[in-house]
Amino acid sequence: MIPVNYRAPWATLLLLQCAVLVPATAYGGLNEPQRIIQQVSDGLMRVLREDRNLLKTDPGYVHRLVDELFLPHVDVPRVSALALGPYWRDATPEQRRVFQAEFQRLLIQTYSSALDALSSWDIRFLPMQLEPGATRTLVRTEIQQPGGQPVRVDYRMAYSDGRWRAYDVAVQEISLLASYRNQFTSVAQRRGIDGLLEELTTRNNTRR
Structure with a gap:
């Protein structure tokens, strides 16, 4: 069975992405990957206030x-x-299609269930260099919660099809993508790819 903490990594990612409180005037000092994180977070903050x-x-x-x-x-x-x-390498095209579709459903449900837990945090972008023509980068941040210690959060992003997108986040150097991979592969080792797809689909259907 897929464990209860199956959703935790991407819920954490959502909470940290939405913690940005840097004013819009600071956009000029950010590079493109940093601006994406900032703008998405600002957009959600507006929704949380208004809706x-x-x-x-x-x-x-x-x-x-x-x-x-x-x-x-x-x-x-x-x-x-x-x-x-x-x-992934061993999966058939149909298995890949189903896995990606169910994984996307999982992300949507995970993000949605995390919205109620959002609160205000401060974020500081740490120095980084984005080389001309780079297709991968690491956006390093520290997030401060009132009364707590700074939390180190690093976003791995890739450039393709004319835009930067996130594909992993590490919280205190713990990769959330790796956490998902460990859980997925554990199920696949026991039940095969079809068994993993069955468990993932069942969990998604029961958490609508």
């Missing part, structure tokens, strides 16, 4: 919000391949 009641009463609105606001900035095909690890 809090709707978020609590209309699950369909929440899912549409996540689909439109977050997923365009997540490289779902890349994340899917990396999350399935060596089993």
Whole structure:
């Protein structure tokens, strides 16, 4: 069975992505990958201020919000391949299609279920160099919660099809993509790819 913490990594990613409180005037000092994280977070903050009641009463609105606001900035095909690890190579085209579709459903449901837990945090972008023509980069940040210690959060992003998208985040140097891969491969080792797809589909259907 897929463990209860199956959703935790991407829920954590959502909470940390939405913690940005840097004013819009600071955009000029950020490079493109940093600006994407900033702008997505600012967009959600506006929704949380203006549509809090709707978020609590209309699950369909929440899912549409996540689909439109977050997923365009997540490289779902890349994340899917990396999350399935060596089993991606062995999977048939149909198995890959089903896995990616169910994994995307999982992301939408995970993001949606995390919205109620959002609170205000501060974020500091750490120095980074984005080389001309680079297709991968690491956006390093520290997130500060009132009364707590700074939390180190690093976003791995890739450039393809004319845009930067996230494919992993590490919290205190713990990769959330690796956490997903460990859980997926554990199920696939016991039940095969079809067994993994069955468990993933069942969990998604029961958490609508």
